Amino acid sequence: QVQLLESGGGLVQAGGSLRLSCAASGRTFSSSGMGWFRQVPGKEREFIASIRWRSGITYYADSVKGRFTISRDNAKNTVFLQIDTLKPEDTAVYYCAAKNYYVGGPWGITDYWGQGTQVTVSS
Numbered sequence: 376q377v378q379l380l381e382s383g384g385g386l387v388q389a390g391g392s393l394r395l396s397c398a399a400s401g402r403t404f405s406s407s408g409m410g411w412f413r414q415v416p417g418k419e420r421e422f423i424a425s426i427r428w429r430s431g432i433t434y435y436a437d438s439v440k441g442r443f444t445i446s447r448d449n450a451k452n453t454v455f456l457q458i459d460t461l462k463p464e465d466t467a468v469y470y471c472a473a474k475n476y477y478v479g480g481p482w483g484i485t486d487y488w489g490q491g492t493q494v495t496v497s498s
Contacts, residue, residue: 377401377487379471384492387461395456397471397489408477409454411445413467420470425482426454432479461496468493
């Protein structure tokens with residue numbers, strides 16, 4: 376079992392930056408992967424980015440390339456999502472996700488979810 380705890384959300388002005396963190400605890404695998412999603416009310420949860428724990432290879436949704444950066448600190452079992460040049464349309468609940476086995480590329484099914492952190496961007 377893996378537990379995920381997000382932090383770093385909040386209210387920020389458009390044009391600003393934010394870094395979200397997701398601390399993983401419990402059993403993690405070197406072949407596993409971590410990802411970030413976001414969701415606004417009335418819409419499906421949207422994939423943003425993913426990263427393999429061991430290799431650090433990343434994968435991004437086409438819609439966010441250029442402003443979002445995913446990274447990890449293996450020693451701290453933590454994955455980050457850096458969001459630059461924030462826009463009001465980035466307002467959403469951001470979720471951390473984990474997979475026991477992930478080879479990279481399209482994410483597929485999530486094994487574990489965090490509770491989410493709210494990001495609100497004011498214009």
